[in-house]
């Protein structure tokens with residue numbers, strides 16, 4: 478527009494103005510954001526010095542040109558890259574470029590320790606934001622001061638006395654599960670062990686978190702149960718498909734509207750339960766309660782009585798965030814872990830025979846209530862649970878953002894970097910675990926753990942932001958597995974080589990596991 482076609486001799490004034498406008502277009506943002514821009518350039522420079530995976534990354538698209546069309550195959554691709562990083566490149570971390578955004582993938586305990594042990598890198602990465610509409614910013618998703626206060630307030634809910642009480646719920650619900658399995662075995666119909674375990678774990682978490690039974694094992698049509706499964710599905714699809722990331726556009730899509738309606742069902746249910754329990758709660762405060770008064774309290778009841786040092790308590794909507802978080806974190810994780818354990822036991826008859834022997838020693842054929850003193854004696858079962866969490870960790874990776882620069886050996890990770898600790902890869906790192914693909918519960922015998930890096934086995938994460946529910950999870954796993962194994966022999970028909978891991982929010986098999994039960 479500044480060029481005069483009638484008179485092609487340059488108009489110096491116009492040219493000067495044009496030049497000034499172009500300079501201003503660059504100079505103004507630079508003047509405003511020069512610190513940020515220089516920092517970003519320097520960060521990119523440092524990230525480019527970090528090891529990467531065995532495929533080239535290109536400007537702007539990064540490694541995304543390699544990403545499979547089917548998002549379910551994405552995990553396979555990343556884990557195969559990380560296998561190369563551990564085995565061939567022998568590195569502790571590697572950068573994967575998600576388009577223009579670098580993600581530092583951690584596969585070695587030295588690097589995991591740097592991120593997890595510090596109280597500096599506790600902010601969660603961007604993928605957790607898809608959980609916010611449902612879970613708000615509860616313990617799992619919050620950060621900073623809010624997380625610290627909540628963690629302090631919620632920790633007493635996992636007091637040993639309260640967990641012991643939950644053993645009663647676990648016994649009752651798992652007896653129902655066994656009855657359902659017995660009926661299926663006797664009728665000769667195909668037994669879906671994974672489904673039976675999952676519904677039982679759901680009944681347990683509903684009763685322990687909210688003090689309310691949803692009877693998932695008998696009523697699979699419950700509106701709440703259906704909503705719980707649907708929302709996990711939708712969130713998983715969102716996480717995997719960048720096309721669904723933009724909130725405004727998503728809210729206009731059919732899936733977005735279903736997402737909102739489903740969350741509405743979940744929130745209405747939990748808020749009703751919370752309001753009911755709040756009205757009926759006694760005025761006794763948690764720190765002045767006698768253990769006897771705590772009998773059969775749900776997490777929710779404990780939260781209603783929780784008080785910080787300065788006398789502040791949680792509001793009903795704060796409690797809702799936490800109850801929803803327990804519902805999300807507290808059953809699919811344990812159900813996946815138990816299903817994998819059953820699968821592995823069914824593939825390894827020699828280990829199964831030893832577990833049966835241990836159960837016979839402890840119970841002497843008694844099929845009655847399982848007590849804490851029984852659980853303490855089931856050391857092989859516990860090692861088997863750990864080994865299966867090593868091979869198939871329910872939470873296969875966790876994401877953080879570094880809040881300040883940190884170093885792993887000679888590598889430096891700048892502040893503000895997205896980091897993912899690939900627990901599944903770290904648990905298969907041959908520099909830590911000899912014969913990584915072999916199922917061997919005796920790796921966890923005390924004498925075999927001597928000298929092992931404390932961050933080499935982290936199914937429940939580690940450091941200040943580790944899983945608050947790990948004791949609950951191990952107790953539940955032992956109870957349900959004991960119920961099944963006291964009575965049945967297990968046979969798993971799928972070969973290990975035919976399994977495909979699918980990592981959404983939770984690590985599962987991409988197809989239902991084919992497992993049969995025979996009375997012992």
Ligand code: HEM
Nearest residue numbers: 616617806807810811814871872875937938944945946950
């Ligand atoms: C086998 C079962 C389980 C596994 C493998 C597991 C694993 C994990 C992992 C890896 C984290 C860290 C997540 C992150 O940093 O993003 C976590 C956090 C958490 N888990 Fe679990 N979990 C299990 C069971 C449970 C149960 C039964 C509950 C509750 C009853 C629970 C409640 C939580 C909560 C509230 C957090 C957030 C803790 C915080 O950030 O302070 N988990 N879990």
